[in-house]
Amino acid sequence: MTSLEGTAMLHEQNITAATVADEKRVAEERTFKSHDGTEIFYRYWPAVGESAKGAILLFHRGHEHGGRMAHLVDELAMPDYAFYAWDARGNGRSAGERGYAPSFAALVRDIDCFVREIGRDGFGQRDIALIAQSFGAVLTAAWVHDYAPDIRAMVAASPAFSVKLYVPFAKEGIALWQKLKGRFFVNSYVKAKLLTHDAERIASFEADPLITRPIASNILVELYAHAARIVSDARAITVPTQLLISGADWVVRHGPQHEFFVNLASLAKERHVLPGFFHDTLGERDRKMALDLIRPFLEKQFATPEKAIDLTGADRTGYTRDEADHLASPLPLLSPKGLYWAMSRASIRMGAWLSPGMKTGIATGFDSGSTLDYVYENEARGIGFVARMVDRTFLDAIGWRGIRQRKLHLEELIGNAVAALKAAGRPAHIVDIAAGHGRYVLDAIAKCAEPPASVRLQDYSDINVGLGSKLIADRNLPTSVSFRKADAFDAKMLGALKPAPDLAIVSGLYELFADNAMIARSLGGLASAMQPGGLLIYTNQPWHPQLEMIARSLTSHRGGQAWVMRRRTQGEMDQLVAVAGFEKIDQRIDQWGIFTVSVARRV
Template sequence: MLHEQVASAPAEGLARQAQERTFRSHDGTEIFYRFWPAVSAKAKGGVVLFHRGHEHGGRMAHLVDELRMPDYAFYAWDARGNGRSEGERGFAPSFSALVRDIDCFMREITARDGIAVQDTALIAQSFGAVLAAAWVHDYAPKLRAMVLASPAFSVKLYVPFARQGIALWQRIKGRFFVNSYVKAKLLTHDPVRIASFENDPLITRPIASNILVELYQHAARIVADARAITVPTQLLLSGSDWVVRHAPQHEFFVNLGSRIKERHVLPGFFHDTLGERDREKALELIRPFLEGQFAAPAATVDLKQADIAGYTRDEADRLASPLDLLSPKGLYWAVSRAFIRIGSWFSQGMKIGVGTGFDSGSTLDYVYEDEPRGFGPVGRMVDRTFLDAIGWRGIRQRKLHLEELIGSALATLKAAGRPGHILDIAAGHGRYVLDAIAKSAERPASVRLQDYSDLNVELGRKSIAERQLPASVSFQRADAFDGDGLAALNPAPDLAIVSGLYELFCDNALIARSLAGLARAMQPGSLLIYTNQPWHPQLEMIARSLTSHRGGQAWVMRRRTQGEMDQLVEAAGFEKLDQRIDQWGIFTVSLARRL
């Protein structure tokens, strides 16, 4: 549902008139935003402003005129729980929910005003800059450029062990709120900005403890994995910042994978970089940077050869390199492997993992069930710990996202008059597909599940029989990387699903062959659902302690950034439409359309 009206007066006395709009985000929350149309008949592009924590889009509105970019449309939202947007003040269900709000906002801009993401730039400050960086990292949009001002990768809480204390108290008491006591005079030297901050009724002082805790977790992830970000980026740092630490900001810049990147430290500036008394110094850096990026062809970095030469290839090679057994690390991981073996005597899940591989269809099916089993109470306790590992929690969330997008895809196909033939090229035991179909309001014309493992095919057929599904649901043995075999499938799939497969193979040539076979089989308008693992917090533990389904070899994974995976899909002839990612940033599920 959309609402639009012209503001009775421009925010903070601006010359350009703001329109006031709202949109419904992913969970129905109504998000308020301001829109300033370009002065020219056709906008050269869009610039989206993201405010710092506790504030709202009106606090960024002065930039619309001060940047002196009249030929560009400007947008500024109030993040949920802030300003005039819906939501409990200072609260969001999770940090990732706020990041997904950005994705919904950008889709709103494209749908409402026709400004594509590749014709859009971001200017984000403080907490908003971390959200923006997380969105670019996790969703890999084809953004033209972004400017990050004093990103709050690490907030100065001043009280010793405050962050750890907040996390501990939240575990004990549940979610609570932390008030910001930062004085306006420590944010800026501008007396007008100080006065407006102190008297603004839309300022939200409290912030929910879950958001504060997750801010640190996601910031650490984004800083460490900034090589995944290839968007042209300008970083502006306040030289006398009392609110956030400088070290992670510099580390982020060093790690950035962008070929075009700038870093500027503004001496004497307080935290409100873009609201400082001398902010024209910052604006004189932003203006030429953005105009230069809009004037130049989009700076796309080819990631399709990242399996041959790329930082995730280097990471995987390090994890595959053996350790000296008598070294401290060698001894540590030897003990870890021993504990896994001992645990398999008690835990049913660990026993299945040791026997079939921790990446096997049997292990994943057990993880989906999420019911601890083992030898007595101790075994069930060990199994519960096993099932609660963050990777398995991410797998179960991935299943929910698969079910959501499968249901959505079937509805889209029905609306287009397509029969809805489903193909899953590596279904494991098929549980997530069969559960998704059972929950969907739309019924597919046929379901063909495939897998290379005889055991998976046998157990998948057993599951189909137990569910008493019709003959239109079948399970066949096939090679997911046989491009010619996929291309010859009849009926041609209207919806193809690839879940948890490509993540297990580092070679992009294999992935390209599989995707090309699917593309040859699928008619224009058909849909593809694919998964990816752009990040994992336990890569070394997995590589050093767990075995794979391939003959008991070490389970060494090469991560693909979301940008790399999306480029492989696009090269095969698909256009990405939508994406989901879990709250830890581990697994993504994406929807694409055959062009």
């Protein structure tokens, strides 16, 4: 090739690139059914060229819709990437009551369903990056925290971790009024001129018929609760993250944004404060400044991604280990905190005179199978109205409400797993290696359209084995359903299970033991017993609002010791499962963010 030919080819390539950049990409309009059947509308811009380097998902701010993020597809000038932008439920062209969702957690799960939807286009989690604004940025941060997806990167623009309501005690007033009167709607006070300096964006906002100004009170209240949880526990987030902060934001506070950044555990993290920017960071007049930061950050993560942080040693050096060690450290008896928790322990012992639930917890441990079975039954007992009221207060503790929701999620996923195994022509032999009394498994299989071939329940406790066997007898179940005493951490025994399990269940066990070597031994034993395609259902506790109360006031099943729990982030738990030879395929989490139930496939 002559130098003249080379120059001509380079000139032709430059013209082609410029033409591609100048042409507006056209969106396809699509919908999908989310977890509860709600139809979600979204736009899809295919990559320019034969194959995409990845997919970038756009999440709009509150009150808006994906159409108001569409300008980014061309302005980012990343033609080799596919783009997706949804309208959140209750917004834009998606279904649902305007400004409403059943819960904040339902919106977060919508994101999980959205990611599964675009998987139909061939994009796995490692092919995905997120760009989100304001309320959308809080949702995506919650999804990354709670579901621990293995995505390339996340860009959070002006996340609404703390909204400026301006009226004194407005947040408390909304929560109180909702408690007294039920759900109601709050109209946005924000004028378009406080969102951006861009005159065209201001005019389009004011004329847009798809803008949804009302927002349901339950979403506002839950936004504050979940935002506080995500900010304080951002050490659980290891995804490469870029944070863009609008320097002159009238809508949200800067403090929690900076706290979120400091707490992030991501090896690749960037923070940029954009002077003079109003809240609509990516719709500001000078947004090119922000886009010129986003583009290289994302391109770098797709080209040379950061190596994933190994979390399997977090029991030795992680922040949740530090937290558990702190909770296990005794307090000076005469210190204010020492006296407070001593009074708490005394009140529980006194409450046990009236409450059968508290009495069971003191006798067998608050983490025992007997206590959990009592919580599952959820029937206040005791002699007289006062006793039943005390027992109801015990049963309505947020942790026990989470436990009951976990049971519902277990039953759902066990039913789904049995149906999937049967559809694949497998007999569905089930083992639960630490079943407690086994109530949730027995309730789940009772609802199956086609029963599993066998159910083997196991537990280390003679009490649990005896009461679980009684449950089986009381239900007149066939001999294919059995209960045996066994150690859930005996890898050799687990590896020799006959028949080999098609579905293994581990619920509420690993959360009670801090040592990851024990968990790895148990998972390894199950993996050696299972054939490829077999399913594992496992639970986890990535967060809990009452960790100190539990550690300082409640006793465990281990000889009356203090019940000190070491949390595992969802990322840590999923890595332990992956190392054992399983691939996570589904997950549920309760509306408070306390307990997860996940499904993984043996690979």
